[in-house]
Amino acid sequence: MLLKLTALTIIASATSIVELDPDLHPYEPTTGVSGTVTSMGSDTMNNLMTAWGDEFARFYPAVKVEVQGKGSSTAPTALIEGQALFGPMSRRMKPSESDKFLERFGYEPELLRTGVDCLAVFVHRDCPIDELSLEQVEQVFSVTGPDMRWRDLGVTDPAWANRPIALYGRNSASGTYGYFKDLGLGGNDFKASVKEQPGSSAVVQAIAEDQYSMGYSGIGYRSPGVKALRLSVDGDESFEPSGENAYTGDYPLARFLYVYINHDPREELDPLRAEFIRVIYSREGQDAVLKYGYYPLSAELADGELERLGLLQES
Amino acid sequence: MYRRDDGIMTTPGDEHAHHRRRTSRSVYLMDRVARIVVTGGGLAVLAAVLGICVYLFATVLPLFSGGSAERDIEPVMIADAGDDIVSLWADDFVRGVLVLHRDGRWEARLLEDAGQRRAGEPVVSGVIDHEGAPPTAWSVSPGVPYGAAGFSDGSVRMGEFGFDWRLALPEEVEPEMRELAIGDAAPMAAVGFEGTGWVERADEEAFRIVVPRVEFGNAASLGDRTIAHLAYRVDGRRKSIAAVFDDGSAEVNTIRETRPLGGGAPRVRFRETPIELEIDVQDVKRLRVSDAARFVYTLDRTGELTRYDAQAGGGVGWSGRVASGGDGTPIEWLAGGKTLLVGTSTADASGAVQSYASITEGRPDNAGPEAMTAELRTVTDRLVSLARSMRDRVFAVLGGDGRVEVWHHTARARIAAFDSGTGERGRLVVVAPRADAVLVMDASGAVEAWRIEAGHAEASANSLFGRVWYEGQAGPSFVYQSSAGSDDAETKLSITPLLFGTIKATVFAMLFAAPIGVLAAIYTSEFVSPEVHRVIKPSIELMASLPSVVLGFIAAFVVAPFVRDWLPAVLVAFVTVPVVIVIGARLWEAMPSRIARRFDGGGKLVLITLAVAVGVFASGWTGPLIERALFTPDRADLLVMAGSVRDVDLPEPGAREIERGRLVVPVEPEGEAAMQVAATIAQGELDQPSLEQWLNGAFGNATSGWMLLCFGPALVVIFLLERRFVGRSTASLMQRVGTPTRLMVGVARSVLLLAAAGCVAYVLAMVAAGFSDPRDTVFGPFDQRNTLVVGLIMGVAVIPIIYTISDDAMRSVPSSLRAASLGAGATPWQTAVRVVLPVAGSGIFSACMIGLGRAVGETMIVLMATGNTPEMDWNIFSGFRTLAANIAVELPEAPKDSTHYRVLFLCGLVLFVLTFVINTVAELVRQRFRKRNAAL
Secondary structure: OHHHHHHHHHHHHHHOOOOOOOOOOOOOOOOOOOOEEEEEEOOOOHHHHHHHHHHHHHHOOOOEEEEEEOOOOHHHHHHHHOOOOEEEEOOOOOHHHHHHHHHHHOOOOEEEEEEEEEEEEEEEOOOOOOEEEHHHHHHHHEOOOOOOEHHHHOOOOHHHHOOEOEEEEEOOOOHHHHHHHHHHOOOOOEOOOOEEEOOHHHHHHHHHHOOOEEEEEEHHHOOOOEEEOEEEOOOOOOEOOOHHHHHHOOOOOEEEEEEEEOOOOOOOOOHHHHHHHHHHOOHHHHHHHHHOOOEOOOHHHHHHHHHHOOOOOOO | OEEOOOOOEEOHHHOOOOOOOOOOHHHHHHHHHHHHHHHHHHHHHHHHHHHHHHHHHHHHHHHHOOOEEEEEEEEEEOOOOOOOEEEEEEOOOOOEEEEEEOOOEEEEEEOOEOOOOOOOOOOEEEEOOEOOEOOOEEEOOOOOOEEEEEOOOOEEEEEEEEEEEEEEOHHHOOHHHHHOOOOOEEEEEOOOOOOEEEEEEOOOOOEEEEEEEEEEOOOEEOOOOOEEEEEEEEEOOEEEEEEEEOOOOEEEEEEEEEOOOOOOOOEEEEEEEEEOOOOOHHHEEEEEEOHHHOEEEEEEOOOEEEEEEOOOOOEEEEEEEOOOOOOOOOEEEOOOOOEEEEEEEOOOOEEEEEEEEEOOOOOOOOOOOEEEEEEEEEEEEOEEEEEEOOOOOEEEEEEOOOEEEEEEOOOOEEEEEEEOOOHHHEEEEEEOOOOOEEEEEEOOOEEEEEEEEOOOOOOOHHHHHOOEOOOOOOOOEOOEEOOOOOOOOOOEEOOHHHHHHHHHHHHHHHHHHHHHHHHHHHHHHHOOOHHHHHHHHHHHHHHHOOOHHHHHHHHHHHHHHHHHHOHHHHHHHHHHHHHHHHHHHHHHHHOOHHHHHHOOOHHHHHHHHHHHHHHHHHHHHHHHHHHHHHOOOOHHHHHHHHOOEEEEOOOOOOOEEEEOOEEEEEOOOOOHHHHHHHHHHHHHOOOOOOHHHHHOOOOOOHHHHHHHHHHHHHHHHHHHHHHHHHHHHHHHHHOOOOHHHHHHHHHHHHHHHHHHHHHHHHHHHHHHHHHOOHHHOOOOOOOOOOHHHHHHHHHHHHHHHHHHHHHHHHHOOOHHHHHHHHHOOOOHHHHHHHHHHHHHHHHHHHHHHHHHHHHHHOOHHHHHHOOOOOOOOOOOOOOOOOHHHHHHHHHHHOOOOOHHHHHHHHHHHHHHHHHHHHHHHHHHHHHHHHHHHOOO
C-alpha cells in the first residue's frame, strides 16, 4: 500500500494530474437488476451522481436514474422519508440527523466514502492574491473578522486595496456550507453579508463576474474565470488544492465525498443498490470522479468499502 | 320576483297580464343546484382558508410548548459509595453506565439486569493507570466521550469512553436471551465485537448488542513533574491539553492530526507552550482549556475565574469573580466548547448558572474580553453538579436539595425540572448521549434515570423574536443562521431579520411602483382617447403575466451588473426623467394651440415617450458629470488611500478613522515619497471619481451624499412653490406674448428652478452633514445584488396590478361628475385630481394594498436577485432576506416536524398574518371611502 501510494504521489507531483489507481477493478455487469435509482442530496456531487447514473444505465439500460441535488442537508431527510435510495453528502451526517434516522429505523445509516474533494477558496482570476492562511479565511468570512478590504489581506495594488471583499458562498442546506463553517471558520458564524448562492456553479459564476469577490465551492466547479487559492494552517507552508495534497492531507480543506444509504445491517443489500455501489467503486466509476474534477479513491480504500458491505467480488 | 303557491313565477308587473307562462321544472332544478353549488363552493373556500390557518397554527404551536421529565429507572446501586466516582457515562439507550473511579478503576454495569445473572457484578471492568500508579489528576466530564488522566511522573494518557452497538438477529444471541422482554437487557459475551457487553431486546425481531469501550492510548510525557490539574478537550482532529504541575508551573499542548485521504496512518503534530499562572497551585480548584489551547481558565478557591492567554505568553487575559467559591463549584463547557458554564449560587443561596464566552466578533485576534452572556436562575439550592449534552445547547444542573433542572442555553429556557429525591446526597448529574435522558447519582452510589422530552427547546418567544446574546458576540443581537455542518454550532433562529428584510423589500418596491402605477392609471383613464386606452391597458396587464422567476433572472444577470456599471446615471435618472418630462410639458404649454391639437392623442403619447427617452439619455450624460462634481476624492482622500498617513491617538481636525479604532491624519509626502505616492495614485487610478468607492467609505464626506439625496425633494418643493406663488400670475402674462418668447421663458424658468433646487439642496446637505452621514442609513457599502435592483424589478412586477385596478376604479367614476367639473371650467388635471381621484380613492387604495400584498409575498425575484443575506440595515445598496425567500431556500433541508421545519412554518404564519393585517386594513379603509361616496 505504501509503495502504491508513493508511486501515485510521484506521478501526481510530476504532472500535477491525478491518475486512477491501476488496481481498481473494472465493472462486471450481472443480471437481474431493475428499478429506479433515486438520489437526493449534495449539489457538489450532482455531476458525480449523474455520471455514475449514466454509467449504471449504460450497463443496465432498463434502469431509470433520477438525481436531485439541492444540498447535503436534504439527504438525511430524503433517506428518513424514504424518498431516495442514495443520499450523497459532502459532509458527514450530524449526530442529530442520524438520531432521527435511528429513531425511525432502529439502526444507523450506512456511510460510504466515494471520492475525494478539495473545498477551494476561489477569487477572480485577476486577483493579486495567491495564498491565504486559514486564519485569514476565518477573518474574511466569519463574524470574528471586521468587514474586510483587500488591503487587509496585504494587497497593495491600489486598484484593489480600498475595495471591500464581496463574499459569495453556498446556501445553508449545503454540506459545503457546513463543512466550511466548521473547518474554515473554526465553527464561527458566517458574516451576514456572505451572499448565499443556490449551487456550487452559481458561486463560481458569481465570482467570475464580480471581480473583487471571494467565495468557496468544491474544486470540481473550477472554471477559467476564477482561481483557487493555496491555503496554509498555523503558519506552515501553503498548499494548493490538488489531488496530491488532498491524498497527503496537507491541503487543510480536503474532504471525502460521501454517499449514505439506508441499509438494514441484518439484511443483504438488494441487487439494484449493490450493483450501483459496485459501479461507484469500479474503475469506470472512479474515472467519472476524475472526469468531474474530483479525486478518485485508492483501490485499497475502494475495496475496503466494498468489503465492509460484503460486496467485494473475488477475482 | 316571488313565487305563487301554484309554482308559477310572477313579477309584480305582470300580475294581471293575460300572458302566463309556466316555468319548467328544469329551471327550478338548475336554480336549486346552482344555489347548493355556490353556497358549497363558498363554504369550501372559507373552510380551505381556515384549514390552512389552523394547519399553520397547529404546526407552529408545538414550538412554544415546554418539555417534560419522567422517571425511567428507579435508583440502582452501582458502587459502594458515590464520593469516589469521578464520572459516569450512559449508553445510547440508557440501559447501562460506565463508572470511573478516582483511582483509575472503571466498570460497566447494567442499570436493570433482566437476567439477574450477575446482579451487583460489573459486566466488564478495567483500570487506567501508568506503570501501576493511579492517576493524580483527571480531566473527565460526565457524558463527554473523551478524557485524560495525569500521573505523578508527568505523563498523560488520553482516551475515549463510550459504547459500540449494533443490531443483531435473534439467532446471533444466546438462546435464553431470546426470552427477554422488549427494552430489557442482560449481560453476555458479545458476538462480532471484541469484548464483553450486554444484549438488549430492541423489538420483536431485533436485539442490540452493546459493548462498553474504554480506550486509552500510551502515556505521553509532559516532563517529570507531578500533574496536579489537567484539562483536555477534543475538537474534531485537534486535541488540546493544559496541565498544572505541583511545582506551580503550567503548560499547554496542542495535538493536530492530519488525515491522509489517500490512505495510511494519520500524521500527528505537537505544539507545546509553557504558560505562567498567577495563583498558587494549591488554590486552583478547576482547570479548563479552550479550543486549540488558546486560553486556559482557572477557578480558584474564592470563586475567581481567571483566563490566561497562551498565545500572549500566559499573561492574565481576563479575570472576574463568578462564584461563591468552595470546592463544589461545577464548571463545564457547553456543547461547541465556546461557552463556559459556571454553577454558582446567588446571594439568597439559590442556584444560578453563569455563562462566559470570549468575544470574537470583530476581533481578528480572537482574544476579546470574556463576557457573561447569561445568568440563569435555577430554583434549586446551590449547584452541586452540572452536565452538558453532546448534541445541542442543553445542560442539566443538580442542586444541593436534589432538584434537577434541564435548560436550553440559547433559548435561555428551562425545559424540565424534577426532584430526584436524592436530597442533599446528590453528587453527579449526567446527560445521556442522545440528550433524551438525565441520570442522577447520589453519595451512596445509587443511580436513577429520568426520561427527558425536550420538545423544541431551542425555540422560545425570546430566541425567535428577541435579541439573544450568542456566544462570541459583543452583545445581544438579532441573528438568523439556522444551519451548520455539525451540532457544535449554535443555532440562531431570530426571524426578526427576515421580517425586516420583507418590510425593506416591500417599502423600496412600493416607493417605485405605487407612484408610477397610480399616475399611469390617472393618465390612461383621464387623458387618453378610448382607442389608445384599448391598446395600453392590455399591454401593461401583459407585463403581469411575466413569470417572476424570469424577472428574477433578469434582475440578477442583466439589471444588477448594469446598475453597477451605470450607478451614478441610474440614481440621477430618478431626477432627470421627471424633470425632462416637466420641461417637455412647459414647452407643450408654449406651443401654439393649432400645432398642439394636431399632436393630441396618440401623437402626444409618442412625444411623452420621446421625453422619457431624452430623460434617460440625459441621465446617462449627467450621471458621470455629477459623479465627477460630487464624488471625486480630494487631495487628503488620495493621501489616505495611497497610505501616506500618520497615526494619531485623539481626534483632531482632518483626522479620520480608517479601521476600527485607528485614527490617521493625511500627510503631504516630500521628495522620494511624493513620487511614490503619485505613482501609486496613477497606477490605481485613485483620483478617478467613483460613487461606488464613496459608498464603500473609501473617501469623501457626508455632504455630497446628502446633496444627492436632497436634490430630488428640493426640486419638487421648489416646483410646487413656484406653481403656487408665481405660476398663476405669469400665466395670463404669457398669453399676450408670441410663441418664441414663451418658449424661451419656459426654458429659462426651468433652468432657474433647477439652479434654485441645487442651491437649496446644497444648503440642506451642509446642515444635514453636520448631524450624520447618509452612508450610515439609506446609503452604505455597495453590493452588486442589492435592494435597488430588487426594488426596480419588483416594481415592474407590482406596477401592472396597481395600474389595472386603479384604472378600473377611476373609469367607474360616473362621467356625470367629470362632465360637471369640466363644464364648470376646471381643467382635465383639476378634474382628475380633485374630482375623480377622491371618488376613486377606495379603489386606488385597494390597488396599492393588493400591490403591497404581492410585494410582501414575492419570492423568486428576491431569491434570485439578492444574496439572501439576513442583514438588518436600511442601506439601499445592500441585500436582505425575506420570509418568503427563506422558506423557499430552507424547506428542502428541514426534516419534517423538526424545530427548523416548524420555524419555517412560523415564517409562513407571520407572512400570513402580515398579509391578513394589510388586507384587513385595506378593506376597512375601503369601507369608509365607500360609505362617503355612497351618496354619489
